[in-house]
Amino acid sequence: MAVLSKTLRALLFCALGLTVFLRGACAAEAPTEYQVKAVFLYNFSHFVDWPPQASSEPNEPFVIGVLGSDPFGARLDDAVRGEQIGQHPLLVRRFRNVGEVGNCRILYIDRSEGADLGRILAALDHRTTLTVSDLEGSSQRGVMIQFLTENNRIRLRINVESARAAGLTISSKLLRPAEIVGTSSGD
Amino acid sequence: MAAAPTSIRRTLMLMIFLSSGAVLALTTTAFCTYEFLTFRQSSVQQLQTLSRAIASNSTAALAFDNADDASQVLAAFKAEPHIAAAALYDTHGKIFATYPHGRPAASFPARPNASGYSFGRGELIGFQPVAEGSKRLGTLFVESGLGAMYARMKLYALIVGLVIGVSLPLAYLISRRLQHRLLHPILALAQATRAVSERHDYTVRAVRTGAREFDQFTDTFNQMLTQIQQADGKLHAQLGRLSLLQHITRATGERQDLPSIFQVVLGSLEENLPIDFGCFLLHDSIAQSLTVSVLGAAGRGFADSLGLAAQVNVPLDANGLSRCVAGQLVYEPDVLRVPFPFPQRLAAAGLRSVVIAPLIVENQVFGVLVCARREAEAFSSGECEFLRQLSEHVALASHQARLYGALQQAYDDLRQSQQTVMQQERLRALGQMASGIAHDINNAISPVSLYTESLLEREPNLSERARGYLTTIQRAIEDVARTVARMREFYREREAQLTLERVDLNRAVRQVVELTRPRWSDLPQQRGVMVDLQTELSDFLPDVMGAEHEIRDALTNLIFNAVDAMPTGGTLTVRTRKSADGSASDQVLVEVSDSGIGMDEDTRRRCLEPFFTTKGERGTGLGLAMVYGMIQRHSAGLEIDSTTGQGTTVRMRFPAFTSSAVSTARPSVLPAAGRRLRILLVDDDPLLIKSLQDTLQEDGHLITATHGGQAGIDAFAGARQRGEGFDIVITDLGMPHVDGRKVAASVKTLSLTTPVILLTGWGQRLMAANDIPPNVDKLLSKPPRLHELRAALSELVS
Numbered sequence: 005m006a007v008l009s010k011t012l013r014a015l016l017f018c019a020l021g022l023t024v025f026l027r028g029a030c031a032a033e034a035p036t037e038y039q040v041k042a043v044f045l046y047n048f049s050h051f052v053d054w055p056p057q058a059s060s061e062p063n064e065p066f067v068i069g070v071l072g073s074d075p076f077g078a079r080l081d082d083a084v085r086g087e088q089i090g091q092h093p094l095l096v097r098r099f100r101n102v103g104e105v106g107n108c109r110i111l112y113i114d115r116s117e118g119a120d121l122g123r124i125l126a127a128l129d130h131r132t133t134l135t136v137s138d139l140e141g142s143s144q145r146g147v148m149i150q151f152l153t154e155n156n157r158i159r160l161r162i163n164v165e166s167a168r169a170a171g172l173t174i175s176s177k178l179l180r181p182a183e184i185v186g187t188s189s190g191d
Numbered sequence: 192m193a194a195a196p197t198s199i200r201r202t203l204m205l206m207i208f209l210s211s212g213a214v215l216a217l218t219t220t221a222f223c224t225y226e227f228l229t230f231r232q233s234s235v236q237q238l239q240t241l242s243r244a245i246a247s248n249s250t251a252a253l254a255f256d257n258a259d260d261a262s263q264v265l266a267a268f269k270a271e272p273h274i275a276a277a278a279l280y281d282t283h284g285k286i287f288a289t290y291p292h293g294r295p296a297a298s299f300p301a302r303p304n305a306s307g308y309s310f311g312r313g314e315l316i317g318f319q320p321v322a323e324g325s326k327r328l329g330t331l332f333v334e335s336g337l338g339a340m341y342a343r344m345k346l347y348a349l350i351v352g353l354v355i356g357v358s359l360p361l362a363y364l365i366s367r368r369l370q371h372r373l374l375h376p377i378l379a380l381a382q383a384t385r386a387v388s389e390r391h392d393y394t395v396r397a398v399r400t401g402a403r404e405f406d407q408f409t410d411t412f413n414q415m416l417t418q419i420q421q422a423d424g425k426l427h428a429q430l431g432r433l434s435l436l437q438h439i440t441r442a443t444g445e446r447q448d449l450p451s452i453f454q455v456v457l458g459s460l461e462e463n464l465p466i467d468f469g470c471f472l473l474h475d476s477i478a479q480s481l482t483v484s485v486l487g488a489a490g491r492g493f494a495d496s497l498g499l500a501a502q503v504n505v506p507l508d509a510n511g512l513s514r515c516v517a518g519q520l521v522y523e524p525d526v527l528r529v530p531f532p533f534p535q536r537l538a539a540a541g542l543r544s545v546v547i548a549p550l551i552v553e554n555q556v557f558g559v560l561v562c563a564r565r566e567a568e569a570f571s572s573g574e575c576e577f578l579r580q581l582s583e584h585v586a587l588a589s590h591q592a593r594l595y596g597a598l599q600q601a602y603d604d605l606r607q608s609q610q611t612v613m614q615q616e617r618l619r620a621l622g623q624m625a626s627g628i629a630h631d632i633n634n635a636i637s638p639v640s641l642y643t644e645s646l647l648e649r650e651p652n653l654s655e656r657a658r659g660y661l662t663t664i665q666r667a668i669e670d671v672a673r674t675v676a677r678m679r680e681f682y683r684e685r686e687a688q689l690t691l692e693r694v695d696l697n698r699a700v701r702q703v704v705e706l707t708r709p710r711w712s713d714l715p716q717q718r719g720v721m722v723d724l725q726t727e728l729s730d731f732l733p734d735v736m737g738a739e740h741e742i743r744d745a746l747t748n749l750i751f752n753a754v755d756a757m758p759t760g761g762t763l764t765v766r767t768r769k770s771a772d773g774s775a776s777d778q779v780l781v782e783v784s785d786s787g788i789g790m791d792e793d794t795r796r797r798c799l800e801p802f803f804t805t806k807g808e809r810g811t812g813l814g815l816a817m818v819y820g821m822i823q824r825h826s827a828g829l830e831i832d833s834t835t836g837q838g839t840t841v842r843m844r845f846p847a848f849t850s851s852a853v854s855t856a857r858p859s860v861l862p863a864a865g866r867r868l869r870i871l872l873v874d875d876d877p878l879l880i881k882s883l884q885d886t887l888q889e890d891g892h893l894i895t896a897t898h899g900g901q902a903g904i905d906a907f908a909g910a911r912q913r914g915e916g917f918d919i920v921i922t923d924l925g926m927p928h929v930d931g932r933k934v935a936a937s938v939k940t941l942s943l944t945t946p947v948i949l950l951t952g953w954g955q956r957l958m959a960a961n962d963i964p965p966n967v968d969k970l971l972s973k974p975p976r977l978h979e980l981r982a983a984l985s986e987l988v989s
Contacts, residue, residue, distance in 0.1 A: 040256060047254040050323040087326075160255060177251035177323075181260035 040158055041112075041151060042080040045136060048110055048149065049089050051178035054132050055171045065095035069105055069133075071124065072114030074098050102127045113137040113147065121145055132171050144188040148172070152183070161185055200374060207366035208359070215358055219351040226347060230340050234315055235308045238335050241271060242319035246331040249279055250323040253287060261288035268333075275314060276334040279321065287329060303330035313337055376405035380412060393420035425573065432577040435463045439581060443588035447595050450485050452588050456581070457487035460562060464574065468493040468542055468563040472505055474516055474556055481505040481512060484558065493563070496540040505533065515547040515559045520579045522546050524568040543567040546575055548582035552590040560585065629675040630925060630952030633973035638882030640668045640974035645886045648977070670706075672974055673740040693734040693848055694742055696767050696781055700726060703746040704765065711754045711763060720760040724750075729768040735779050735845040741821045748814040749783040749841050755806060756787030756839060770844065777847035778828075784840040790833040798831065818843075868988060869915070872896040873903030873922035873934050874950070879973075883921070886977055892984075900929025904937040911941055918988055921980075924951035935966040946987035950975055 045068055066089040070076065084094040099105050102117075102124045111133050113124060118139045125146045128135060136149045143150035143161040148170070150161040160182035167174050245264055252261035261279050268274040268290050276299065277290040284302040308317035315335040321328045376397070383397040393416055397409045442455045453471040460466050468490030472481040483503045486494045494500065507513055512533050515521045523545050526534035537545055542563040550558040560582050564570065570578075643665045647658065704726060715722045746765075753763045763785050770778035790798060790805075797803050799819045818841075822829045828844035870892050874880045880896045887894050895910070895917070897903040903922060910916055920938045924931035935947040946968040963970050969983045 044255055047323075047326075047328075050254065050326050051251060158256065175251070177248065178255070180248075181251055181255065181257040 036079070037153070037158070038076050039079045039083075041138070042076045042083040044151070044158065044160075045080065045110055045112055046083050046087065046094070048134060048136065048178075049094075051175040052134055052167075053173040053175075054109060064092060064107070066092035067095050067097050067106075067108045067110075069108040069111045070096070070098045070114065071102060071105060071111055072099075072117040075114060076112075105133070108133050110134045110136060113139065113142070115139050118142075121147070128170075130170070134167070134170075134172055143185045146187050148174075149182075159183065163187055199377065200370060203370045203373065204363075204366055207362055207369070211358065211362040211366075212355075215355055219347075219354065223344070223347050223351065227340075227344065230343060231310065231315075234335065234337075234340065235317070238274075238308060238315055238317050238333055239319070241268075241274070242317055242331050242333045245277070245333075246319045246321040249288075249331065250321055250328050253279060253281060253321055253328040254323060254326075258288050262290070262292065264288075265290035266292075271335075273336045273339050274333060275336045276332075278332040280330040280332065282327060282329055284330075300332060303332060306330065310337070372400065372402060373405075376400040376402060376409060380405075380409065383412070383416075387416065387419075391423075393423050428571070428573055432464075432573065435459060436577065436581055436584065438463075440584050440588070443585060446588075447592050447599075449589050449592055452585065452592055453485035454488075456560075456585055457485060460581075461487045461489040464562070464577075466490075466562045467565050468497075468537075468540075468561075470494065470499060470561050471550075471558055472512075472561065473558040474507075476555070479507050481507055481516070481559065490563075493540050493542060497536055512547065512559065515549050516556050518549050518551060518554075518556055520546070520548050520575060520582070522570060522575050524570070527567070537563055541565060544569040546570050546578050548578045550582055550586035550589060552586050557586070557589070630973075632675050633672065633952040634876045634879055636668050636671055637876075637879045637974035639664065640672070641882040641886045641977060643668065644977040645889060649889060666702075668974065670740075672972075676972070691736045691738065694737045694739045695732070695734055696742070696779055696845070697728045697732050699739055699742050700728060700746060700765055700767060700781065703743050703750065706743075707747055707750050710751060715754065715760065720758070722754060722757060722760055722763055724763045724765070727764060727766040727768075729766075732767055732769060733777060733779055733847040735825075736848050737825050737827075737845060738821075741824070745818040745821045745843070746781070746783070748818050752814060752841075753783055753785035753787065753839070756785050756789070758788075761786035761838070769847070779845045779847050781843045781845070782840055784838060786838040789835040789837050789839055790831075791835050795831060795833050799829075866988065868892045868918040868984065869910075870894050870984075871903060871907055871910070871917040871920045871922075873900060873906075873920065873926075873931070875899050875923060875926045879923070883975065887980070890981065900926045900931070900934045903934050904929065907938055908941060916942065917945060919946045919948065919984060921948045921950060924949050932964045932966070935964065939966040948980075948983055948987070 049066065049068075068080070068084065070080065074080075080096050084096055087094050097108065099108075099111075102120070105111060105128065109132070111128070113121065113135060115138065117124060121137075121139065121142060122145070125135065134149065135147045136151070137143075137147045138151035138153075139147070141150075143163045146163065146166045148163050148167040150163075152159040152161055160178070161184075162174060162179060162182045163185050164174060164179070165186050245267060248267070249261050249264040252258070252264055265277050265279065265288055268277050274290075276294060278299045279287040279289075280303045281287045286296055286299060289296060289299060304318050306318045306320045308315060310316075314337055317331075317333045317335075319331040319333065321331050379400065380397045383395050386392055386395045396413050396416065399406045399409050439456055439459045442459065443452045446452045446455060457469045457471070460469050466487075469487035470490070471484045473484045474481055481504070483499050483501055483505065486499060486501065499505070505512065507516060512521075523529050523534055525543055526538040526545055527543065529535070534545065537543075543565060544567050545561065545563040548560045548562070549556045550560060560578065562570075562578060643661050646653065647661050647665065653661070704724065711722050711724050750763065750765070757763070763783070766780070766782040766784070768780050768782075770780050794805060798805075799815050803816075819829060821827075822843060825845060827846065828842075830842040830844070831839065832842070833839040870887060872880060872883055872887075872894055874883070874896075875898060877898065880898065884894045884896050895906055897906045900922070903920070907917060907920065920934070922931045922934040922938075926934075931949050931951070935949060938945055938947050947966060948969045948971055949964065949967040950971050950973055952973045968987055971979055971983060
């Protein structure tokens with residue numbers, strides 16, 4: 005009996021240990037959606053070429069802006085902390101409205117600004133700002149990169165036309181796994 | 192010896208195999224290693240390039256968390272079948288995507304290693320960082336199988352095997368071929384060397400094979416052989432010449448006369464050196480000319496065309512001969528180029544090269560040796576040296592021969608002198624004995640002579656027969672006296688003063704024929720041999736001036752010789768005639784001919800020599816010599832004609848007596864008229880005293896005879912004291928105790944004017960010696976002749 009109880013007790017510990025391990029592993033393996041998107045935002049800086057005049061000064065920060073309500077929280081700051089693009093330090097800025105957006109390289113347009121999207125895009129016209137949004141159909145409306153979620157995976161939809169119009173060159177590597185769309189003239 | 196080539200062959204084979212094997216092994220190893228390393232490196236590089244491309248392509252997939260895209264990117268590895276597996280890890284080291292599809296994740300490394308490539312067991316593993324710009328996005332793991340490399344290695348191994356498999360037999364074949372080329376000259380050389388060393392045949396030559404070093408070696412070897420051959424040839428030639436020299440020296444040593452020495456030298460040279468023409472010339476230093484002494488037998492044809500024969504003179508002008516005569520050895524390699532007469536003569540005869548060697552004895556060149564050959568430059572320096580040495584030897588041998596000849600001559604002369612001396616000694620002893628005998632005989636026959644002469648003179652009434660007997664007795668006595676006198680001539684040293692008288696040769700011949708009758712008639716008849724003696728005496732033969740007894744002696748000798756020449760009998764003819772030739776003065780010839788054995792030329796030439804005889808012990812060898820002496824003394828001539836087997840004729844030629852030389856043949860002294868002389872007669876022989884006393888008393892002289900010298904002196908002294916004295920003294924020379932000289936001296940002491948006549952049995956000898964003793968006025972020989980005595984008495988006393 006003593007042996008059996010000992011075995012049971014060991015099994016119990018094992019099961020407990022396994023549970024803890026699995027939970028830990030699940031927690032590590034499953035980052036949140038915006039955590040991923042924050043990394044994606046930062047990663048875009050590697051696959052997009054801005055025209056030279058976009059960063060005239062050497063120490064001018066490379067700004068990643070968030071327009072509207074911020075879904076990232078600290079996650080975006082965490083993702084870019086310590087990073088820099090060439091000589092430019094990375095800086096995350098949050099804007100209430102489009103008017104605040106100054107020299108910004110990557111601008112995330114939150115869902116909350118969906119109503120103003122047309123105005124925003126118009127305001128950003130002819131500015132070398134990569135526009136990113138996860139609004140449905142935003143890419144067809146002129147946003148350069150739209151986050152999609154398919155099978156729990158975040159996919160990209162890219163409007164090459166608008167990017168080209170803004171003078172940006174998107175790496176073909178980025179284009180390959182993404183879905184390419186054009187601007188629909190409906191809106 | 193036989194093991195060496197095998198060993199060389201084996202070594203060569205091993206060498207070639209080992210070296211080619213080692214080269215092959217090293218080459219293939221290096222090649223394989225190189226290929227292996229290069230292949231590894233290129234594999235790494237290839238993998239790296241591929242990984243970089245894939246990594247670059249998978250950045251977006253990693254950056255935007257697109258595993259499908261990543262898997263698609265990795266699927267590109269399908270194009271490279273050797274890529275066994277690939278995986279992408281994200282920045283956290285978690286596997287993001289894998290290739291090939293379906294491979295369990297556990298087979299991949301749990302976490303990426305440091306970037307880099309490494310070879311594992313059978314695979315190449317690489318970790319390639321995935322980064323966009325400076326942003327590290329993950330790691331690519333690639334695993335490449337090495338099957339291709341192994342396949343290639345197998346291929347290489349196969350190639351290497353093929354190469355070795357082909358190249359080793361090829362190497363074997365090449366080595367066989369090269370080995371043949373390499374060994375062939377060595378074996379040929381070895382063979383040549385063996386042939387040389389075993390057979391001492393230096394004419395062997397190694398064959399060139401075409402390989403440069405070996406040909407040099409072969410050439411050097413052959414050159415060495417040539418030198419050895421030349422040296423060997425020289426040595427052989429030298430040895431040959433040495434033995435020839437020895438042979439010639441020995442041959443010359445056995446000969447003692449120059450011609451035969453020269454002949455044997457030339458014969459040896461012609462046969463053994465050889466030469467085409469050889470001759471010896473003798474040098475006359477006074478006449479400055481060379482005379483051919485001996486010509487080689489083989490070169491006779493050349494001698495004929497040269498115009499050379501024995502005793503021919505070769506002029507000595509300014510040519511090679513004069514240099515040779517000056518003592519140099521002269522070698523003319525090509526006589527055509529020498530303008531002097533003698534070489535030109537040689538050239539004309541077809542001879543081209545000539546060596547002229549001087550024969551020198553005591554710094555005098557007494558001759559030269561000429562050796563010639565048909566070819567130009569045919570004499571080597573060794574042969575010249577040989578001829579020089581030979582000429583020295585020949586000169587020495589000639590000198591010795593001459594010395595030997597001189598010695599022999601001296602010896603012969605000495606023996607001749609010795610014999611002459613012995614002969615003279617014998618004759619002297621004989622002469623002394625004969626002299627004594629002659630003295631006694633003269634004494635003994637003196638009475639006979641005196642009485643016979645007295646009887647013939649004073650007895651006119653003698654019957655014709657008695658007168659004839661007495662005349663014969665007188666002639667016989669005279670001959671006895673002359674024979675006795677001649678006995679002494681055997682040893683007389685000078686010719687007697689020859690008193691010439693008219694001689695009737697016919698009468699002399701008749702007398703001799705009579706006197707020698709026992710010899711030519713009686714003795715042969717006792718042996719049953721018949722000698723027929725005929726005389727052919729010319730009438731009206733002139734007289735000759737001469738000594739009759741010598742002529743008779745000569746005739747006697749000639750008749751004796753003629754009889755001796757006819758041991759089986761024959762005809763002996765004695766002729767006299769007047770010479771038929773028309774010369775100025777008439778000559779009278781006396782010939783003695785026989786039909787006997789005759790004389791050969793040598794005997795005829797030598798027959799006049801003293802002591803030369805063909806009669807052995809029976810002959811003295813003096814007969815013809817005495818004849819010759821007589822002929823000389825008579826200024827006459829002697830001719831001997833003889834033919835072997837047919838007989839001999841000896842002819843004496845006397846000058847005829849001419850009328851201008853008329854004199855009384857025999858002084859006929861009549862008995863001295865008137866004067867009656869007192870004569871003292873001194874002798875020790877009573878018979879002689881008696882006969883002299885009788886005959887002189889019959890002439891009317893008063894004779895006092897004394898016996899012995901002392902008695903004579905006493906008688907002379909006594910008569911002088913008595914005042915009677917003697918008109919003349921006749922004394923004998925040889926007397927015991929007091930001889931004739933003492934008697935004469937005593938007489939002259941007592942009476943200087945009294946003449947002394949000395950009678951002597953040695954009279955002619957004394958006369959011959961011009962030895963008339965002092966105190967003697969006249970010398971008369973015994974037996975005294977009456978007419979001589981009378982002449983002396985009348986001469987001395989008047």
